[in-house]
Amino acid sequence: FALGLEACREIMQRGANPAALRLYDAFESGVQFALPETNVLLVADEGERTIVDSVIGISEQVCAGSGDRLDGAAIFERWLDTRYLTGKSAEGFQRGPGFVADTLEMAGPWRDLPAIYADVVQAIAAVPGTLAGSAHQSHAYVDGACLYFSLRGEVAVQEREKWYRQAWDAANAVLLRYHAALSHHHGIGLLRAPYMAPSLGTAFPLLVAVKRALDPQNILNPGKLGLSDRLAHEAD
Template sequence: MVGPVKHPGSSNITAGADPRLLADLREAVPAADVSTGAEVLDRYVADTYWKALAARAAGAPLGRPDVVVTPRSDEEVADVVRIANQHRVPVVPWGGGSGTQGASIPTHGGIVVDLTRMDRIVDIDEDSLTVTAEAGVNGRRLETELNRKGLMLPHYPASAEFATVGGYVAARGSGVLSTRYGKIEDLVISLRVVTPTGEVVDTLPVPRHAVGPDIAPLFIGSEGSLGVITRVRLQLAPLPAARRFEVVSFPSVEAGVDAVRKSMQSGLRPSVVRLYDEVATRLTLSPVVGSQLPGVATVICFEGNPAVVEAERKSMLDLVRAHNGQVLDGGLGEVWWEHRYDFYKPPHSPELPAVWGTIDVVATYARLLHTYHALQEAVAKPYAARGLKLRSHLSHWYPWGAMIYARFVLPDGGPDSVTLHDRIWKDGVTAALGAGAVINDHHGVGLKLAPYMPAQHGAGLDVLRRIKNALDPNGVMNPGKLGL
């Protein structure tokens, strides 16, 4: 595999809180919003990427900013980015710090632009069912405000308690209701972005048109490497009149995948389908719902008009039974919904000195089971003697395929834990690529997957690099990420 390639312009950038840089920043934004104190800088050395957490714990963080700026408007963001570009200083946007890939770690130093003070919900359009929000709006707060009006942003990522709207988009994320409503890119109507040279750009006000290429998709999933997202307009949905859960068990992953595939391709649109393999059923799902479930347990949710919910539920359960599935207590699905974020908190989530990671890959149905078994062969079996458990569930289903969320946990990596972590990732990603999968569905690339971008994109990565060169000639925007 080819290692991460720096943007050619990154040789021009400099680090350090130069007095002239600080003076310019303090003219552009209130002086109190420009911080160089060690206590402040230390808050930005890690997101939730395992290597970043381990490095911070060891006292040798992967990166640390030289200055943190907390702007309050688009104009202030533009001024900060313009100054950074003039001084050739890196700029790293920061939202909730909940990412898992290291995308927000300032590995080259420079300026962290913390957007959390840009937290206005600008407009809720109840006719068009859209919300316009600044990038720093917290996901949980936004959902609470929308629910008061009988609306929801049908995204619901596991990180909603911490993540921001800008982070949702910059990481190209997904939520638990994606099987019905789509990923974040399906919910974005328009964006406001500050370019690397300091221009404020609004994309077109609608996502469907024929007035040339749409630039909004360019910034979705760009992880701050092409600009700073400062405002987002998103599609909403009414809170469902009915929400009905079922829990079923399949005799095998193969039977479950075939049943869900046929459901999706017949036009059914459950909002949730989470199919846990036997290991994940035992170690992940059962402890959270408080009941030891058999086989390949699957949580399914239907929502919307009550009559449609009942019709979809009946049709899908018929397919479940046709694939030798067993219908269990649907009330456990309600328990799962109420505790859906508990999976990512103690005691259900690992902590150091454990080694962990989530290999979330996506594939067409033709390659999906090949990918699942390839990950078993590359990760679960070779590292079992070290105590590794690979817990896989399939969620985020599409008419053409699905995502595999393969989470490995090793109780203690020992003195070679970083080397071991990297080797597990290399083996897993190489296996996924070999099976014909795409190496990430919704967590992004960041530092973690940057080394594999050439193998994933081929010549397409050169196209992305040329776009990066054109927009960011000095290479100041979040250098070292995305393999750019």
């Protein structure tokens, strides 16, 4: 997976910008493409032929010697057929009453992503009741990328909420350690609210001040972004 991330980084930093550049770890490659012993890197582009040929040419140069060239048509068709399906994080598991599955997306710089991937998967796995943690790289940029983690556990029904929060706490402790972005596109809402203050550090009071200035009665989306408790405490 680290080798695949390095390929994605070089593709982007050499000026190529494929329409799709997605890297799946061995677990998700097995679930999505029935290729459990490899890390699938999918590269696809569209548009003017000259530009597309250049993008694919750069991608092929970067990936030369890094692994086997797979059946690209079959992989791409499978990806097209399933990319909008919800609940993909639960695929491949028996879903009993104590089963829990969710996704966690984040963003960070290329230099940190291999370690973040390894540490988050390990942290999730260390939570009692975890079945599997995995990830794919879903959005790539010149300076970094989004890793999209899946976490799955199975515990007693009454323990589901406890496992869920422990898994999120474990994963986000890693993100905080690497100063990564808590979310790439899903947002903070209530679930990630406990991690906002340590993530923003000395910038968090600025967010509090903006919220107080624009919403002194705290009526707009109360509880979001980890702000309500802080505002109520300061009002006291």
